[in-house]
Amino acid sequence: MGKHAARQDFEWVYDDQPHTTRRREILAKYPEIKSLMGPDPHLKWIVSGMVLAQLVACYLVQHLSWKWVIFWAYAFGGCINHSLTLAIHDISHNVAFGNKQARWNRWFAIFANLPIGLPYSASFKKYHIDHHRYLGGDGLDVDVPTDAEGWFFCTPLRKLLWLFLQPLFYALRPLVVNPKPVSSLEALNAVVQFVVDFVLFYLWGLKPIVYLIAGSILCMGLHPISGHFVAEHYMFLKGHETYSYYGPLNLITFNVGYHMEHHDFPSIPGSKLPLVKKIAAEFYDTLPQHTSWIHVLWDFVFDDSIGPYARIKRQYKVVKQD
Template identity: 55%
Template sequence: MGQRVSRSDFIWTLTEQPHMDRRRVIAEKYPEVKKLFGVDPSFKYVVAAMVAVQIFFCWLIQDEPFLLVLLMAYFCGGMINHALTLAIHDISHNTAFGQERPLTNRFFSMFANLPIAVPIAISFKKYHVEHHRYLAEDGLDTDVPTRLEGLFFTTPARKLLWLFFQVPSFLRLPPSYHLQKGAHRLGNPQFCDPAFDLFILFTFGWKSLFYLLGGTVLALGLHPSAFHFISEHYSFSDKQETYSYYGWFNLITFNVGYHMEHHDFPYIPGRDLPKLRALAPEYYDTLETHDSWWAVLHGFIMNPAIGPYARIKRKPRVDQAFWSENVFAEYIEAALFYVGYYAVRDYISKFISVNYYAKTPGPIAKKIS
C-alpha cells in the first residue's frame, strides 16, 4: 500500500454500458417506476434558499479577519457551493421545472450558479448529457481523465495533489482534451455571473467575493463533499463502472450518492432515487457499493491499483463533433423568445404570406382560397 500506481492504461471493455439494459428491464417489470419521473416540488425553493444564505453570509463576513473568512469558505460556503453544483447537475436533467420547460430550467441553473462565482451551468449541461449517453466512451465522456493525468499522477502524493487541484467534472473540458463543440459552445459566457461577482465586490468587498470564489475552488477539490467524484465511476474491482453510496452525505448533496440509480433513470429527481432502489432492490442489492467516502479517499490515494487510470473505457460509437456559433446566441434567442419576438414574427410572416398569395392570380391563390 502507498507505492506507485501499477496501472499503465485504462480498463478497456467491449461491452455496452449496463444502465440502458437495467433501465429497460426495471421499467418492464415495474411500470410504476414512471411515476417517479418528473419534478421535485421543493427543489427550487431549497436552491433559492441556498443562494439567499450565501448572499447573507457575504454580508455577514465582509469585515471579519481573513482567517475566519478562509475557514468559512471551506467549511460553510464551500459546502453550500458544492451542493449548488450538484443542484445544477439535477437541473441539467430538467428536474426543477420539468421536461416541457427546458428554457426555464436553463435560466434557473444560471440563477443557482450565481454564488459559485464561476460560470459552469451552460457548459456543464452540454457535456453532462453526453456523459450519460456515451458513458466511458473515449473522447466523448468528459468525466474520464486524460492520459496525461493517468501517466503523471501515479504516487500517493501526486494523487493527493490531483484531488486538490482537479475540480473534476467542471474544469476538465478544454477542447484539446475531449469532445469538442467549438470554442464558443465550450466557453459560452454567462454574463450574469461576472455581473453578480461585481455586485458582491462593490457591495460587500473583496473578502465576500473571496468567500464565494474560494469556497468553490476549495469545495471542488480536496473537500469531504467532493469525494463523490471518486466514488461514482472509479473502478475498485475492474468489473463495475458505476458505484452508489448510501451514507449520510446524501442529505446535503441531493442524493448524489445514489449514482447507479441516477444513471439508470436520470429523469428521476434526486429526492426520489431511494424510492427507486426500494422499488427494485433485487437489481441493486447484488452490486458493489461504497459505505464511506473517507474510505474511498483512502483507497484511491494509498491503493496502487487505483489512480486516474482506474476507469472502465470503451471505443467511441460516433466521431467527435466540431462547430462554432455566436457566443451570445443562446441568450439572445432565449430573451427574444420570452419577449414574444418569435410569436410576433411568425404571425406577421403568416399574415403577409396569406394576403400576398390571396391577391396573386394563379393556382397558388386558388389553393389558398
C-alpha cells in the first residue's frame, strides 16, 4: 500500500480540446442533432419528486438510532443527493426551463440543492462554465487537482483517502485555483439553504440534518456512484482526456456517464444524450470508454500510473475579469 504513483506531473498538451472539432464534424454530418438541444420537460418533475422523497425521509429518520441514520444516509439518501448534484449539473446548462428562462433555471437549482444540506448550486454554475470552455486549463478549470494533491496523494492508501475527501477538495479547490467574488445568487443560495435547514431542525431535530449532510458527503466520496468523478477526465489511456460510461448507473445519474457526448453538446439534456450516441455512433464507438465505475475506482487506487496527476492540462490565453 506504500508504492508511489509513477507520474510526477500532469500531462501537458499544446492543442485545443477535442470536443470543439468533433462537435463541428458531427453537426456537419448529422445536423438533426440540433433538434435535441433545448429543455427537458420532465426534468423539473423528476427533481421535485426527489426533493419530496428526501423531505419524507427527513421525517422518518427523526426517531431512528444514529447508526441507522448514517446507514440510510449512505445507502439511500446520499444516492438521491448525489443524483441531485447531477441534476444541478444539467440545470446549470439551462435544460430545465431553456436558455430564455435562465433565471428560472438558477432558482430551480437552488430548490434542487435543498436536500444536499449545504449551499452548492450557484457556485457550481459559475465554475462549471469554465470547465467546459477551458477544459484542463491551467488556473481556470477547477476540476483539475492542484499540484499539492498530485504530489501528496501518490500511494494507494493516500489515493483512497483522496477519494474519501473528494467533497472537501471540490469545495475548497476553486478558492485556491481560481477564486471569484461571491455573487448575489450565491448569497441567496446560502440564505435559502440555511433557512430550510433551520426549519427541519426546528421541526424534527438534528438527525434529519445529519442524514442529509452526511449522505451528501459520504456519497460524493468513497461510493460507487462517485466513480464518475474519476471516470470522466482522468487519463487512463495516454492522450485521451474524456471518457464515457454506458452502464446501468446512468439510470440514476441523469446520464452523466455519456460524458464525451455531453462535452460535445453541453446544451443537450442528459436524457437525450443516448440519442446523440445512437445517431453519431461511428464518432463514439471507437473511442476508449469505461464499463464500470467501481473498476475505475479500483484502478485509480492500485494502478501506479493513475492518480491526481493523471490529467491533461493546457494553457489558455485569457484576459481575466476583475
